[in-house]
Amino acid sequence: xxxxxxxxxxxxxxxxxxxxxxxxxxxxxxxxxxxxxxxxxxxxxxxxxxxxxxxxxxxxxxxxxxxxxxxxxxxxxxxxxxxxxxxxxxxxxxxxxxxxxxxxxxxxxxxxxxxxxxxxxxxxxxxxxxxxxxxxxxxxxxxxxxxxxxxxxxxxxxxxxxxxxxxxxxxxxxxxxxxxxxxxxxxxxxxxxxxxxxxxxxxxxxxxxxxxxxxxxxxxxxxxxxxxxxxxxxxxxxxxxxxxxxxxxxxxxxxxxxxxxxxxxxxxxxxxxxxxxxxxxxxxxxxxxxxxxxxxxxxxxxxxxxxxxxxxxxxxxxxxxxxxxxxxxxxxxxxxxxxxxxxxxxxxxxxxxxxxxxxxxxxxxxxxxxxxxxxxxxxxxxxxxxxxxxxxxxxxxxxxxxxxxxxxxxxxxxxxxxxxxxxxxxxxxxxxxxxxxxxxxxxxxxxxxxxxxxxxxxxxxxxxxxxxxxxxxxxxxxxxxxxxxxxxxxxxxxxxxxxxxxxxxxxxxxxxxxxxxxxxxxxxxxxxxxxxxxxxxxxxxxxxxxxxxxxxxxxxxxxxxxxxxxxxxxxxxxxxxxxxxxxxxxxxxxxxxxxxxxxxxxxxxxxxxxxxxxxxxxxxx
Numbered sequence: 136x137x138x139x140x141x142x143x144x145x146x147x148x149x150x151x152x153x154x155x156x157x158x159x160x161x162x163x164x165x166x167x168x169x170x171x172x173x174x175x176x177x178x179x180x181x182x183x184x185x186x187x188x189x190x191x192x193x194x195x196x197x198x199x200x201x202x203x204x205x206x207x208x209x210x211x212x213x214x215x216x217x218x219x220x221x222x223x224x225x226x227x228x229x230x231x232x233x234x235x236x237x238x239x240x241x242x243x244x245x246x247x248x249x250x251x252x253x254x255x256x257x258x259x260x261x262x263x264x265x266x267x268x269x270x271x272x273x274x275x276x277x278x279x280x281x282x283x284x285x286x287x288x289x290x291x292x293x294x295x296x297x298x299x300x301x302x303x304x305x306x307x308x309x310x311x312x313x314x315x316x317x318x319x320x321x322x323x324x325x326x327x328x329x330x331x332x333x334x335x336x337x338x339x340x341x342x343x344x345x346x347x348x349x350x351x352x353x354x355x356x357x358x359x360x361x362x363x364x365x366x367x368x369x370x371x372x373x374x375x376x377x378x379x380x381x382x383x384x385x386x387x388x389x390x391x392x393x394x395x396x397x398x399x400x401x402x403x404x405x406x407x408x409x410x411x412x413x414x415x416x417x418x419x420x421x422x423x424x425x426x427x428x429x430x431x432x433x434x435x436x437x438x439x440x441x442x443x444x445x446x447x448x449x450x451x452x453x454x455x456x457x458x459x460x461x462x463x464x465x466x467x468x469x470x471x472x473x474x475x476x477x478x479x480x481x482x483x484x485x486x487x488x489x490x491x492x493x494x495x496x497x498x499x500x501x502x503x504x505x506x507x508x509x510x511x512x513x514x515x516x517x518x519x520x521x522x523x524x525x526x527x528x529x530x531x532x533x534x535x536x537x538x539x540x541x542x543x544x545x546x547x548x549x550x551x552x553x554x555x556x557x558x559x560x561x562x563x564x565x566x567x568x569x570x571x572x573x574x575x576x577x578x579x580x581x582x583x584x585x586x587x588x589x590x591x592x593x594x595x596x597x598x599x600x601x602x603x604x605x606x607x608x609x610x611x612x613x614x615x616x617x618x619x620x621x622x623x624x625x626x627x628x629x630x631x632x633x634x635x636x637x638x639x640x641x642x643x644x645x646x647x648x649x650x651x652x653x654x655x656x657x658x659x660x661x662x663x664x665x666x667x668x669x670x671x672x673x674x675x676x677x678x679x680x681x682x683x684x685x686x687x688x689x690x691x692x693x694x695x696x697x698x699x700x701x702x703x704x705x706x707x708x709x710x711x712x713x714x715x716x717x718x719x720x721x722x723x724x725x726x727x728x729x730x731x732x733x734x735x736x737x738x739x740x741x742x743x744x745x746x747x748x749x750x751x752x753x754x755x756x
Contacts, residue, residue, distance in 0.1 A: 166197040166204035168211035175214045179676055179719050182213040184253050189677045190214035191719065192690075209260035224262040226270035228255040229282035237281030245313060251280030272325035279315065291321040291330035294339030295346065302343030309334070314342035333387035340385075353383045353391035357403035364402035372434060376401035396446045400439055408445060415444040415453040418460030419467065426464030432498065437463035458505035462498045469504035474513035477503050478526035485525035496524035519567045534569045536577035538562055539584030540591065547588040558587035582631035597630030598640035606652025612695075622651035642703035646670075650695060660705040661713035663698045664725035670694055671726045678719035694724035 168175050168190065178191025185193060193214070197207040205222055212219040228236060228251070239252035258273040266272060269287075277284040294301050294317070304315035317338055324330070336346045348354075356379060357363055366377035374382075379401070383394045392407075399406045418425050418441050428438035440463065444456040454470065461467045469475075477500045478484055487497035494502075499520050509516045514530075522529045539562045540546060549559035565571070565580035578594070585591040605622050613620040620628075625647060633640040641657070648656035650670055664670055675697045677690040689697065701708070701716065 165200045166202075166207040168194050168197055168207050168214055169216035170208060170211065170219055171217070173216070175211065175216060177215065178679070179722065180214060181676075182210075184213045184249070184257070185210060186247060191679050192677050195679050203265040205260055205262065205265045209257055212256070212260065219260075221260045222262050222265075224264070226258040226261055226263065226266065226273045228258045228273045228277045228280060230274055230277065230284045231282070233282070236277075239280070241279055243276045243279050243316070245316075251276070255280065268327060269325045271323040275319040275323035275325065278319070286322040287324070290324040291335055294318050294321060294335055294342055295344035296336065296339070297345075299344075301339065304342070306342050308338040308341055314338070318342070331388055333385040337381070337385035348385050349387060351387045353386045353389060353394055355384045356380045356394060356398040356401055358405075361403060368401060370397055370400045396443065399442045399446070409448060411445075413448050415447040415450075415456045417441060418444055418456055418463055419465035420457060420460065421466070423465070425460070428463075430463055432459060432462045454505060454507060458501055461501035461505060467505075470507050472507045474503045474506045474509055474517060476500055477517060477521050477524055482527060489524060491520055491523045496520075499524065519563070522563070522567075531566055532569050534572055536565045536568050536571040536580045539565045539580050539587060540589035541581060541584065542589075544589070546584070551587055553583055553586045558583075561587065576632070578631040578633075579628075582628050585627070585631070591631075593630035594634070596634045596636070598633040598635050598637065598643060600626040600629045600643060600651070601648050601653035601655065603654050606654070608651070610651055612647065612651070622647075625651070638703050642699050646695065646699045646702055659698070659702050661698075661701050661708055661716070663694065663701075663717050663720050665717065665721060667728060668721070668725035669728040670698060670724060673723050675720060676723045678716060694720065697724075 175190040175194050178194060179189055181187060181189045188196075190210070193207065193210045197204075197210075205225075208219055208221070227233070236251045236255050239250060239255075241251045243249055243251055243254050254273065254276050258270070261273075263270050271287055274282075274284045293299065294314070301314045301318050304313065304318070306314050308314050308317040310317070321330075321335055321338075332349045333352050336344075336349055339346045355361060355363075356376065363376045363380055366375065366380070368376050370376060370379060373379075376397070379394070379397045383391075383397070386394075395406055395408070399408070416422070418437065425437045425441050428436065428441070430437045432440070437459070440456065440459045444453075444459075447453065447456060457467050457470075461469070477496065484496050484500060487495060487500070489496045491499060499517070503513075503517050503520075506513070506516070518529060518532065522531070538544070539558070546558035546562055549557060549562070551558045553561060561580065561583045565577070565583075568577075568580070571577040571580065578597075581591050581593075585593075605626065608621065608623040608626075610622045611619060612622055612625050629640075629643055629647075633643065644653070645657045645659045649659065671694065673694050675689070675692045675694045679689075697720065701713075
């Protein structure tokens, strides 16, 4: 899971409110976690309060000064820096200034798991200047923790119209948070935002209050007393008609015309429509009814598109509705600048009902005919669809990777499944993949062809993982999204993917070869694991690399990925550099070497290689 850059609650708010020097005069500059100037005691440590960020990561972030320095002083405290001193003007979770809370273990934020004790500590390091708004942000949590806080005189008030507390504090409000948390936020309103009476009343209703809609709301979709004909219908893949009706009935801030389209789609009568001359009017250019109103095109019915066209006031979008009309059976005239019919004007579609990539060939032809956006790319855009739909004389790309069988023949069993797709699918992909040549991965298709029974021979200069039998041929090297590969399968794949002189080959032989038990695996130039331990499958902890290009943070990668990439880009890497990386990773990535068999690894990622390569290339430069 991607790390949350800083403090889960406070820093998310700082980002949203865009609090920076120029706007609020907040002291943002190069900071450090430990006020005494020392490094954090354990950079790999991830305190509960940091939302998944390691202390080393936060230390690197502090030097960039993304946020006010007191924030980093707080993180320094939870990371073990000694004698951290809070600022004199810091907030306090209790209005009476009590430094501790009587209920320290109560969770005040269900999303992050933050407790009263943690929130009180955070408050003690954060001032109103740092926060960017009132300390009442912390006071709103205080009463949950045993403080006797009093809401400010000016606030959004209670969620119940009768002024009482919500009857069901443990239910959830409209944004999914606990009613007790939302009520406290309304009462203390630390952000000093305008109060939305309709939203507050609606949240109160969800939390058990007997509220009525306030004045000035948009009202129900079908009027104050109208019933929704299809309450459970999902509109535009967004919400049900019943849910949209509830939102409109309590909405005091929106332009109420936005609900007219929803009213029409939900089947309400007497809906106010825009003037016809200002809209696209209908799907059929001649104004006739849609021939196939119940046909589903791109997840919506043609009858729904007809209603949407009558509300569409942007003239440049009318061509899109002309295309949808053609797909829905209208006899619409295609624009002169479109890509034209799939098989040309002289040939009819051989099989218009054939499904290709989720659409029928007839629907693809309508899209192609009305596509005025592709221009010179029309042929490249629709070539493969034309081929699959059976058009004659389709010019296959000469710059693709070619058939998966190296002799040009068709796969022996086109329906045989390889990597969750048929061999015929891979054959077509290979022929049309012009990027495979540019990016030098056509060998992957040759490998697939070999698995499809083509008897392809690997290139003469292909990389050999190991010249001896592997000790762990069945050891899993990749297991994600229902795809599982073994060492033996990797040994067959690598010759097609890398040449013997490629830096990737040397890294594969040393890292993956060692992992799979190759007796003659060359020594790694940098090993994450100390002597007596070996690499295992694990999510690599976040770690930092210092170079002349600055500090980079590597996260969300697999331990084998990281070791492969470090060895692939080891030029300029000193023993000290390697030791520093190992110190950050070994506790997670390494296990005693007598538990090796059966561990899972992940085939190294080239994307990670690009990222780390840049920073390793700048080491000591």
